[in-house]
Amino acid sequence: KKPAMCAKCYEQERCSGTSPRLNYNRYFRSKLKDIPVITHNDGSLDKIDLRYWNFRFSNRCNYKCRTCGIESSTNWLHDAKKLGWLSEDMPEKSITNESASRINYMDIVRKYIDQVEEIYFVGGEPLLMDEHWQLLEMLDERRKYHVLLHYNSNLSILKYRNKNIVDYWAKWGRYVRVSPSIDDIDERAELIRSGTKWKKIEMNLRIINELGVVIIPTITVSAMNVFRLPEVIDRLIEIGVIRKKNNWQNFEINVVENPAMFHVSILPDAVRQDVYTRLEKYIEDYKNKYKVDIRQQFLFLFEHLKKSWDEVSALKFKKFTSSIDQIRHENTLDVIPELRCILND
Secondary structure, three states, X not given: OOOHHHHHHHHHHHHHOOOHHHHHHHHOHHHHOOHHHHXXXXXXXXXXXXXXXXXXXXXXXXXEEOXXXXXXXXXXXXXXXXXXXXXXXXXXXXXXXXXXXXXXHHHHHHHHOOOOOEEEEXXXXXXXXXXXXXXXXXXXXXXXXXXXXXXXXXXXXXXXXXXXXXXXHHHHHHHEEEEEEOOOOHHHHHHHEEOOOHHHHHHHHHHXXXXXXXXXXXXEEOOOOHHHHHHHHHHHHHHOOOOHHHOOOOOEEEEOOOOHHHOHHHOOHHHXXXXXXXXXXXXXXXXXXXXXXXXXXXXXXXXXXXXOOOHHHHHHHHHHHHHHHHHHOOOHHHHOHHHHHHHOO
């Protein structure tokens, strides 16, 4: 049976042959054989050993990315009010999603800390969250450097209060996996992911690259940056993040599906065809240069580029861009001229 909640993984598998579902089934293959043994006929269990933790302590974040919103970033509060999404008198605490206040996560940590094998920290921005640092210190005190630590981070900071994440990650080494959100570079990154200081991001990437941790940049692809994937990947190679040690393949592509107004289908058919042709050429050139085929990493995106033109969402994107440019005193067309196909009158 295919649960509805797994629909995105099944779609990814249909397009590219891989998905998080398959990856975790492989990673925890040794545990799958235990399921029929430990599960009673009514589906109940006598004991649960939580091997994998996924902590999203809150939506606290120092960014306000255009493809994001208040549900994932507290920094969106001011702009959400100006856009009329929230009332002007709404306090920040009313939009702060503090999961740690609803459950005592420390009870879970203490109960299962001897069984845990992997922890995934997501945000908001996890490096800004006290709970993350408390948990990291508990693991450090117990010298649990075999526990895989996986981060989804904007990498805008490495230091928090009197702590430096470099000091901790150096102890875990290759048992740290960092997925920095790198949607674009230079001034385009600073527009799309508001709060970005690109030179700082580049410096932080170089610093953690020296630690021996695994870095797998996640490029979230929308109509705002789909033109730019070759430039982004090439820059990450230049920095030394995407490298021969990882067979030149250590990056992931995540397609924005919601909100629909950022989906690549808002671009006219001819523009998307040009993007597709350029990416196909880039993949071929990459194969010739680095002797590796990265086409599979683009297959899910290619499926989305083939979708029908979404004129309604394109109009919503135009209206939103005009409003947010005015609020932030920015000019999208000055930075991303490729969007004239939507934003011009």
